[in-house]
Amino acid sequence: MKNIFENKNVDCKYFFGKINNSLDNLKNKVIYIFSNKNVLIPTIYSILFKIINSIFTIITGAITSVVLSQLFYLIKSLWSVNPLLSIFLLTISSIIIFMIAVIAHALNS
Numbered sequence: 001m002k003n004i005f006e007n008k009n010v011d012c013k014y015f016f017g018k019i020n021n022s023l024d025n026l027k028n029k030v031i032y033i034f035s036n037k038n039v040l041i042p043t044i045y046s047i048l049f050k051i052i053n054s055i056f057t058i059i060t061g062a063i064t065s066v067v068l069s070q071l072f073y074l075i076k077s078l079w080s081v082n083p084l085l086s087i088f089l090l091t092i093s094s095i096i097i098f099m100i101a102v103i104a105h106a107l108n109s
Helices: 012-035 037-081 083-108
Strands: none
Touching: 012 037, 037 083
């Protein structure tokens, strides 16, 4: 197996130094956040808000997926009975789904 550092002017200590420097910066930022209450509370609020936002997005997507799949099964079964009714139902449901997506986006942002 060929050495990837062979015939190259690469100093591994440089990379390890950069990693250590990044870890020190991260440690200093964490210490700063936890030592100042003026910074800690907005940080916790921001993290919790992002978690709640992500959960809301996942739940909204799951509900939309289930509703759409059931709706298309209904439209598929209606197509053989009355194609005009199924086209009308598809149009109305598309408008409603678009309105729900706009409301979900407004609540998410």
